[in-house]
Amino acid sequence: MDIKKVVVIGAGTMGSGIAQWFTQQMCSVELVDNSQEQLLKSLQSIHLSWDKLLEKNKLSLEKITEMKRSLFIKSLDEVSKDADLVIEAIIENLDVKKDLFKKLDNHFSSQTILSSNTSSFPIELMATAVSSERKKRFVGLHFFNPATIMKLVEVIKAKDSDERLCQDLYQWFESNDKKPALCKDSPGFIVNRVARNFYGEPLRIVDSDDEFKMKEIDHILREVGGFKMGPFELMDLIGIDVNYSVTCSVWEAYKREPRFAPHALQKQMVEEKRFGRKVKRGFYKYD
Numbered sequence: 001m002d003i004k005k006v007v008v009i010g011a012g013t014m015g016s017g018i019a020q021w022f023t024q025q026m027c028s029v030e031l032v033d034n035s036q037e038q039l040l041k042s043l044q045s046i047h048l049s050w051d052k053l054l055e056k057n058k059l060s061l062e063k064i065t066e067m068k069r070s071l072f073i074k075s076l077d078e079v080s081k082d083a084d085l086v087i088e089a090i091i092e093n094l095d096v097k098k099d100l101f102k103k104l105d106n107h108f109s110s111q112t113i114l115s116s117n118t119s120s121f122p123i124e125l126m127a128t129a130v131s132s133e134r135k136k137r138f139v140g141l142h143f144f145n146p147a148t149i150m151k152l153v154e155v156i157k158a159k160d161s162d163e164r165l166c167q168d169l170y171q172w173f174e175s176n177d178k179k180p181a182l183c184k185d186s187p188g189f190i191v192n193r194v195a196r197n198f199y200g201e202p203l204r205i206v207d208s209d210d211e212f213k214m215k216e217i218d219h220i221l222r223e224v225g226g227f228k229m230g231p232f233e234l235m236d237l238i239g240i241d242v243n244y245s246v247t248c249s250v251w252e253a254y255k256r257e258p259r260f261a262p263h264a265l266q267k268q269m270v271e272e273k274r275f276g277r278k279v280k281r282g283f284y285k286y287d
Contacts, residue, residue: 001168001169001171001172002084003022003025003027003084003085003172004027004028004084005027005028005029005030005080005082005083005084005085006019006022006027006028006029006030006083006084006085006086006087007029007030007032007079007080007083007085007086007087008022008029008030008031008032008086008087008089009032009033009076009086009087009088009089009090009100009104010032010033010088010089010090010091010117011031011032011033011035011038011039011041011042011073012033012038012042012089012090013145013239013242013278014089014117014143014145014147015031015033015042015087015089015090015117016031016042016045016046017143017145017146017147017148018087018089018117018143018147019031019042019046019071020046020049020071020147020148021143021147021148023046023067023070023071024067024148025176026066026067026070027070028070028072029070029071029072030072030073030074030079030080030083031043031071031072031073031074032073032074032075032076032079033073039073040073042073043071043073046071047068049148050064050067050068051064076103076107079107081107081108081109081112082108082109082111082112083108083109083112084111084112084113085112085113085115086104086108086112086113086114086115087115087116087117087141088100088101088104088114088115088116088117088118089117092118092119092120092121092245092246092249094121094125094126097116097118097121097126097129098125098126098128098129099129101114101116101126101127101129101130101138102129102130104130105129105130105131105134110133110134110137111137112137113137113138113139113165113169114130114134114137114138114139115138115139115140115141116140116141117140117141117142117143118140118142119142119188119189119192119246119249120187120188120192120246120249120250120253121187121249121253122158122185122186122187122253123138123139123140123156123157123158123161123185124158124159124160124185126138127158127159127160127161132160135158135160135161136160136161136162136165137161137162137165138158138160138161139155139156139157139158139161139165139166139169140154140155140156140157140158140183140185140189141153141154141155141156141169142154142156142183142189142191142192144191145237145238145239145242151177151178151179152178152179152180152181152191153173153178153179153180153181154180154181154183154189154190154191155169155170155173155180155181155182155183156182156183156184156185156189157182157183157184157185158185159185166182170182187249187250187253187254188246188250188253192246192250193250196247196250196251196259196260197259198231199231199234199235199243199247200247200259200260200261200262200263202214202217202221202230202231202232203231203263203265203266204263205217206265207265208265209265209268211283211284214230214232214283214284215232217230217231217232218230218231218232218233232282232283232284233283233284235276235282235283236276236277236282236283236284236286237276237277238276239275239276239277239278240266240269240270240274240275240276240282240283241270241275243266244262244266244267244269244270247260247261247262247266248262269282269283
């Protein structure tokens with residue numbers, strides 16, 4: 001498999017990170033969003049990230065200059081029709097995603113691989129929006145935040161996805177220093193299904209906005225459990241709004257099974273716009 005031209009749709013945190021990572025693999029990347037303001041903000045953030053790597057001598061000026069020339073921001077109507085791979089990274093709303101994939105199916109060439117970065121919806125449900133031929137080249141590619149650092153990518157084979165294609169994608173990611181995992185097409189896949197309990201049980205133990213208890217749990221899971229970060233630290237890093245949205249999606253997908261239920265404290269944090277590190281206030285405060 002040779003992936004040279006990539007389109008990423010959605011210039012939020014995940015989409016921007018995915019676009020940056022593919023550009024760093026020396027792919028030509030087109031980043032798409034309905035908001036021109038968001039696109040410009042994302043492009044500026046990515047360029048700033050590369051400039052910092054240059055200052056730390058982690059990347060050469062020559063390579064950064066080439067990467068900046070390989071990353072484009074565009075509207076959906078402007079994107080190249082011959083992209084090798086398209087990754088959807090928009091809002092976790094099934095109807096909105098299906099509407100988008102219907103448009104993508106009509107826009108791109110028959111050889112283009114369509115994929116979703118969804119963290120909760122089965123790929124098969126989104127694939128109902130595309131033609132029977134396109135379903136063979138429709139997969140899930142679930143990255144983790146920050147996509148430029150987190151090595152895991154879940155490769156999800158839907159019912160009609162071509163098995164050879166999934167194997168080729170697995171090998172391509174592996175050759176580009178990711179740690180791919182082939183996953184069953186079920187809500188939450190592997191990581192987000194398992195992780196609901198990693199977040200949910202500590203929330204139920206704390207049960208209130210008590211920073212002392214949160215620090216104790218984070219400390220125990222780091223020092224005794226061997227995790228690099230405790231659940232509250234990790235939710236702050238991911239974004240409490242993002243984590244809450246995924247929790248709700250998985251909970252709904254499993255017909256509101258109690259073990260996947262979101263906690264009232266998560267909802268409270270979102271309502272108070274305490275999203276974590278990105279706004280310098282979540283379960284903890286950040287300078």
